[in-house]
Amino acid sequence: MSASPVVEGNFTRRVRFGDVVSAMLSRKDLSKRALAEALDVSPATITLIGKGERPLSVKIEQKLADVLGGDPEVWQSIYQETKLSTDKPLNYFKSLLLDSTSVLNLSGTRVRRCRKEHILTLQNDKTEYDRFHISDFEENRLQETSYDATIGSITHSGSRLEGLSEYEIPPQACVLVRTLEAFTIPKWMEADVHAPTSLALKHLIVSGGPIIDPGWDKLLTVSIFNPTGETVTLLAGDPILTVRFWLHDV
Numbered sequence: 001m002s003a004s005p006v007v008e009g010n011f012t013r014r015v016r017f018g019d020v021v022s023a024m025l026s027r028k029d030l031s032k033r034a035l036a037e038a039l040d041v042s043p044a045t046i047t048l049i050g051k052g053e054r055p056l057s058v059k060i061e062q063k064l065a066d067v068l069g070g071d072p073e074v075w076q077s078i079y080q081e082t083k084l085s086t087d088k089p090l091n092y093f094k095s096l097l098l099d100s101t102s103v104l105n106l107s108g109t110r111v112r113r114c115r116k117e118h119i120l121t122l123q124n125d126k127t128e129y130d131r132f133h134i135s136d137f138e139e140n141r142l143q144e145t146s147y148d149a150t151i152g153s154i155t156h157s158g159s160r161l162e163g164l165s166e167y168e169i170p171p172q173a174c175v176l177v178r179t180l181e182a183f184t185i186p187k188w189m190e191a192d193v194h195a196p197t198s199l200a201l202k203h204l205i206v207s208g209g210p211i212i213d214p215g216w217d218k219l220l221t222v223s224i225f226n227p228t229g230e231t232v233t234l235l236a237g238d239p240i241l242t243v244r245f246w247l248h249d250v
Contacts, residue, residue, distance in 0.1 A: 017082040018050020020093045024068040027094075039063045052083040070097030088188050091125040095247055111190070111246040116144050119245060132245075133184040141239070148196065148239035149220060152180035167234045169204070169226040177240055179220045187214040188248045196239040199224070202232050212243070 025035060036043045039060060048054035056079040061072040078093050095118045114122070119142060122132040134147060141148040153162035154169075155176040161167060169175050185191055190213060195206035208222030220241060226232050234240070 015082055015088065015090050015093065016050060017052055017056075017079050018047065019090055020078055020082065020097075021046070021050055021064070021068070023090055023094050024070075024097060028068060030067075035067060038067045049079075052079070068097070087130065089125065089130060089186075091122055092186075092188055092247065095121055111248055113145060114245040114247060116142055118247070119147065130186045130188075131184065132186055132189060135182040135184075136180050143242075146242045146244045147181075149179040149181050149183075149193075149241040149243055150237055151177060151234060151240050152219060153178045165236050167236070169224060169232045169234065171226060171229045171231060174223055174225045177222055177224050179241060180236075182219050183212060183216060183243065185212055185214055185216040185245075189245060190214055190248070191216075191243050191245045193220060193222075194242045194244070196242045198239060202234075203228050204232060206241075208241075214248075 021035070022032075025032065032046055033043055036046050039046070040063075041060070045054065049056055049060065056076055058072070058076075061075040061079070064070070064075045065072040074096050078096065081088075082093070095114065096112065098115070098118050098121070120139070123134060123137055125131055141150070151167060153160055154167045155161075155178075156170070156173060183191065190211065192210050193208065193212065194210070195204075199206055203226075205225040205227060206222050207225070208220070212220070220243075222241065224240075
């Protein structure tokens with residue numbers, strides 16, 4: 001696997017457990033010495049654990065969770081993975097440790113649903129390597145557990161309309177809608193899409209793939225059918241899709 005981009009001097013290296021600890025310390029505005037005191041160990045011990053040269057005991061993983069947040073088992077999983085050659089970026093591990101994450105055990109994998117704070121953390125990551133990104137991102141479109149994508153263009157009867165303040169869907173017509181936002185989904189993540197309630201209230205029917213696979217890097221496209229006898233108007237800023245994001249667990 002290729003190295004995860006942690007810059008050190010003039011080169012990059014893979015993420016170490018100590019990088020994750022340091023990142024969480026920064027979130028809490030704590031020093032390594034303060035952490036050592038809270039864990040009742042020496043700063044040298046923290047350094048050795050951070051390099052993977054000393055085991056992470058059950059006692060220490062529990063104290064890390066108490067002081068820095070996250071689940072003790074997740075701390076241990078991160079420790080074990082960072083001892084190996086991992087291609088996951090630092091913000092992936094930080095996101096696993098943020099609070100209030102829903103966990104689902106699915107066939108073949110275990111995933112954690114991203115909440116608002118996780119999505120912001122990943123969106124603000126400036127690393128170019130295997131990063132998560134939403135183009136034309138607006139924080140006011142970010143909900144507690146999802147992001148509301150908006151209309152970029154509508155194609156009907158071979159004509160494509162874009163850049164308008166409002167779009168009309170004729171009666172009994174099916175149109176192709178592309179989002180304004182492009183979504184870049186790294187290989188350690190996936191997403192699913194749903195029609196917002198606002199479209200159901202307009203009696204519109206949305207069809208499209210519910211899953212965004214790892215490696216996706218483009219706009220989203222869905223078809224929308226207006227089964228009514230009246231023209232339905234959608235504003236440019238109206239939600240057209242609700243997107244939820246899932247981290248693949250370590």
